[in-house]
Amino acid sequence: DQQVKQNSPSLSVQEGRISILNCDYTNSMFDYFLWYKKYPAEGPTFLISISSIKDKNEDGRFTVFLNKSAKHLSLHIVPSQPGDSAVYFCAASLPGTYKYIFGTGTRLKVLA
């Protein structure tokens, strides 16, 4: 049972436009969500996070939105740059645990 889902395996966006990556989850007890970026031959690197008590967190070009009623979060990248081309994973954790459940990832390609 996949508790964290990224239904779009890939996404292509023109440079300078907005990239929107989506993530759905099934467990309403998740209290912390993270986005990671992964380049080929490297491990995932942390990008941005959001607590379940918030609905938005912004860091430069990256903004994460959380809609708890819909059990949905999204990552917006504005403006998109070719260097943003990577696989993006969302992950979620339960209160009181140090464990994170990952989605399957979305491969973003930013076209120059």
Next chain:
Amino acid sequence: DAMVIQNPRYQVTQFGKPVTLSCSQTLNHNVMYWYQQKSSQAPKLLFHYYDKDFNNEADTPDNFQSRRPNTSFCFLDIRSPGLGDAAMYLCATSRPAVDTQYFGPGTRLTVL
């Protein structure tokens, strides 16, 4: 730079031949994790340590074992690798709090 190091980056073993993957960290984090990631799938948590306290996931096969001799090092032992164990193995660390994880670059295991 503080980091998570995994050796080797690529490991080839034969069916049934024991193999050990290693991970070291200079972050002095209490928590260390091992994930298995197969192509186009989510990273799957195998187990994690909080200091010396070992936490095995319920669905981690008995074929997978781990050792953490000290804070800095953690090993993944696969006692009798099968073809289905071919995957990327990711090590990660974190502080014992709601926080991001820091990943190593991974070891890609091939089973012949």
